[in-house]
Amino acid sequence: ASRVVVASRNYADFASEATFEIKKCDLHRLEEGPSTTAVMTREEGLHYYKTMQTIRRMELKSDQLYKQKIIRGFCHLYDGQEACCVGLEVAIKPTDHVITAYRAHGFTYARGVPVREILAELTGRKGGCVKGKGGSMHMYTKNFYGGNGIVGAQVPLGAGIALACKYFGKNEVCLTLYGDGAANQGQIFETYNMAALWKLPCIFICENNRYGMGTSVERAAASTDYYKRGDFIPGLRVDGMDVLCVREAAKFAAEYCRAGKGPILMELQTYRYHGHSMSDPGISYRTREEIQEVRSKSDPITLLKDRMVNTNLASIEELKEIDVAVRKEIEEAAQFATTDPEPPLEELGNHIYFNEPPFEVRGPNQWIRYKSVS
Amino acid sequence: QVTVRDALNQALDEELERDERVFLLGEEVAQYDGAYKISRGLWKKYGDKRVIDTPISEMGFTGIAVGAAMVWLRPVCEFMTFNFSMQAIDQVINSAAKTCYMSSGSIAVPIVFRGPNGASAGVAAQHSQCFAAWYGHCPGLKVVSPWSSEDAKGLLKASIRDDNPVVMLENELLYGVPFEMSEQAQSKDFVVPIGKAKIERQGTHVTLVSHSRPVGHCLEAAAVLAKEGVECEVINLRTIRPMDIETVEASVVKTNHLVTVEGGWPQFGVGAEICARIMEGSAFNYLDAPAVRVTGADVPMPYAKILEDNCIPQVKDIIFAVKKTLNI
Numbered sequence: 001a002s003r004v005v006v007a008s009r010n011y012a013d014f015a016s017e018a019t020f021e022i023k024k025c026d027l028h029r030l031e032e033g034p035s036t037t038a039v040m041t042r043e044e045g046l047h048y049y050k051t052m053q054t055i056r057r058m059e060l061k062s063d064q065l066y067k068q069k070i071i072r073g074f075c076h077l078y079d080g081q082e083a084c085c086v087g088l089e090v091a092i093k094p095t096d097h098v099i100t101a102y103r104a105h106g107f108t109y110a111r112g113v114p115v116r117e118i119l120a121e122l123t124g125r126k127g128g129c130v131k132g133k134g135g136s137m138h139m140y141t142k143n144f145y146g147g148n149g150i151v152g153a154q155v156p157l158g159a160g161i162a163l164a165c166k167y168f169g170k171n172e173v174c175l176t177l178y179g180d181g182a183a184n185q186g187q188i189f190e191t192y193n194m195a196a197l198w199k200l201p202c203i204f205i206c207e208n209n210r211y212g213m214g215t216s217v218e219r220a221a222a223s224t225d226y227y228k229r230g231d232f233i234p235g236l237r238v239d240g241m242d243v244l245c246v247r248e249a250a251k252f253a254a255e256y257c258r259a260g261k262g263p264i265l266m267e268l269q270t271y272r273y274h275g276h277s278m279s280d281p282g283i284s285y286r287t288r289e290e291i292q293e294v295r296s297k298s299d300p301i302t303l304l305k306d307r308m309v310n311t312n313l314a315s316i317e318e319l320k321e322i323d324v325a326v327r328k329e330i331e332e333a334a335q336f337a338t339t340d341p342e343p344p345l346e347e348l349g350n351h352i353y354f355n356e357p358p359f360e361v362r363g364p365n366q367w368i369r370y371k372s373v374s
Numbered sequence: 375q376v377t378v379r380d381a382l383n384q385a386l387d388e389e390l391e392r393d394e395r396v397f398l399l400g401e402e403v404a405q406y407d408g409a410y411k412i413s414r415g416l417w418k419k420y421g422d423k424r425v426i427d428t429p430i431s432e433m434g435f436t437g438i439a440v441g442a443a444m445v446w447l448r449p450v451c452e453f454m455t456f457n458f459s460m461q462a463i464d465q466v467i468n469s470a471a472k473t474c475y476m477s478s479g480s481i482a483v484p485i486v487f488r489g490p491n492g493a494s495a496g497v498a499a500q501h502s503q504c505f506a507a508w509y510g511h512c513p514g515l516k517v518v519s520p521w522s523s524e525d526a527k528g529l530l531k532a533s534i535r536d537d538n539p540v541v542m543l544e545n546e547l548l549y550g551v552p553f554e555m556s557e558q559a560q561s562k563d564f565v566v567p568i569g570k571a572k573i574e575r576q577g578t579h580v581t582l583v584s585h586s587r588p589v590g591h592c593l594e595a596a597a598v599l600a601k602e603g604v605e606c607e608v609i610n611l612r613t614i615r616p617m618d619i620e621t622v623e624a625s626v627v628k629t630n631h632l633v634t635v636e637g638g639w640p641q642f643g644v645g646a647e648i649c650a651r652i653m654e655g656s657a658f659n660y661l662d663a664p665a666v667r668v669t670g671a672d673v674p675m676p677y678a679k680i681l682e683d684n685c686i687p688q689v690k691d692i693i694f695a696v697k698k699t700l701n702i
């Protein structure tokens with residue numbers, strides 16, 4: 001396809017960085033919070049923009065593929081929440097650890113899995129990031145532990161990863177994410193207790209998108225101050241629609257943990273445009289007006305775009321070029337995801353165990369056997 | 375002569391010393407020396423980092439242990455009894471057992487879940503359940519059930535060194551029982567392979583298959599029956615999953631009669647699985663009588679001694695079953 005040069009502009013015309021006012025975080029058991037100003041360079045801005053836009057378009061493509069029945073089962077989309085995973089990722093190091101629940105595609109991408117491997121995993125092909133064995137809710141990569149299907153179960157796991165970080169003494173932290181719905185799980189309170197007791201370098205992060213499936217936070221929680229629910233654990237309430245706010249808060253939290261002060265809790269106030277999953281239209285428990293209002297006033301990508309254009313960090317044309325490039329990448333990835341073959345039947349028995357000599361696995365009857373290699 | 379308790383203690387001590395990544399966590403494992411004294415002396419020797427007392431939060435600490443295993447620590451997670459593991463069973467199955475498969479081998483979970491399982495003495499219904507069938511049901515787990523001190527030490531060492539989640543079902547009533555331990559079994563590198571059954575007694579007339587404490591009862595029954603000219607072959611399964619059915623089959627081909635013995639409930643139990651597999655395999659044609667199961671009674675465990683005694687498979691029940699199957 002030919003590329004149209006929309007505008008020609010000397011990059012020396014742009015500012016190299018700009019300073020932005022960001023919303024002050026509400027604090028719990030903390031004397032001071034993150035800075036209320038954030039500096040963003042042009043490179044950073046372009047990176048955040050491209051990453052968020054890629055996630056946005058990837059999720060919308062997944063919606064499309066699901067409606068075409070090329071993706072099956074569960075599909076929980078992240079559009080609207082992009083500032084959370086991107087803001088968090090840029091605040092930590094690749095050697096830090098992340099674990100989340102099932103609304104995981106954004107994190108999977110942010111942690112380094114290419115779009116084509118994410119989409120191919122959703123379509124159940126052998127080129128998927130876990131060869132089609134996991135699906136939407138079970139994607140993994142280095143220092144990213146999924147993708148977890150059981151609500152709340154990932155939280156103790158995250159604290160365990162933090163325990164290992166402390167055990168090995170490598171100054172790493174673990175971001176342990178959960179939603180407003182999961183925040184009422186008992187095992188999370190058990191985890192708060194042990195993380196605080198043992199001063200684990202665990203950053204608990206509640207992505208509060210106001211609804212746990214079809215139940216609004218007011219109907220599920222006696223206290224909707226999720227950043228305070230850790231009680232003896234200090235907390236921050238953060239504007240999750242602003243990538244810079246998330247970034248500054250996460251940097252603050254990571255520094256706190258690395259200093260050996262124990263766990264800290266962040267509540268990111270965010271919003272999902274889609275329903276809970278692809279089988280939820282998302283309008284029986286909230287109004288279209290509410291969704292539209294968030295889109296028009298608080299969209300994380302629009303917020304970033306406006307900031308960059310207004311401070312001359314980038315031009316509208318340049319950002320449009322990025323949009324075009326992103327769309328192309330997503331199209332190619334979707335093409336791969338729809339044409340790559342399904343995993344071979346031989347794969348069925350593999351990886352039951354790790355580091356195990358091959359053995360046989362029983363199929364649907366005693367005469368059908370699969371070999372299991374690990 | 376070494377008690378099962380001391381054998382387990384030795385195994386933990388040796389593995390803690392051998393590999394820095396091994397650590398023990400659970401309720402009362404550290405400063406109390408273990409609710410059943412299995413971890414006696416270990417906290418004093420290895421300290422807070424390696425032997426960790428947890429609050430009473432099974433679901434939480436089990437999840438923490440599994441998470442630590444995902445980053446290549448090698449936790450030994452103790453359940454004070456396996457009855458309490460029900461609180462945490464989601465972490466054992468969904469977070470531990472299934473993860474290697476779901477991640478196509480990118481994440482391993484080298485963890486051991488251990489503790490006393492099954493009936494004790496007078497602890498009543500909520501503290502007496504056998505979980506061999508429940509955990510043995512799930513692909514992705516390995517499940518072991520030691521009887522002797524050699525089993526206990528060798529299987530615990532093998533489990534800790536295994537890169538997969540292993541459930542080790544011990545028995546409280548066996549902890550204080552002494553067994554002969556060979557020189558070899560006392561060495562620091564002695565392991566009992568997971569997935570291999572042991573023939574404790576050779577025989578020709580009937581195969582008795584069992585695991586854990588009932589293995590002892592089978593041997594007692596065999597001694598009584600020997601006086602009447604019936605020679606029992608007693609197989610100690612040692613591992614519930616993956617089950618060594620080949621050893622059982624070879625024995626049935628020889629003896630033509632099968633009696634399974636377990637402490638757990640009959641429905642969907644270990645014995646049921648053995649019978650089903652024997653039917654599916656080559657040994658079926660060698661059976662001269664239907665296979666018979668001896669199990670715990672199909673009721674929650676009562677408290678009164680006379681009732682409890684009749685809910686657990688006794689030596690007389692095994693003898694009766696053998697005679698029934700041999701038609702004598």
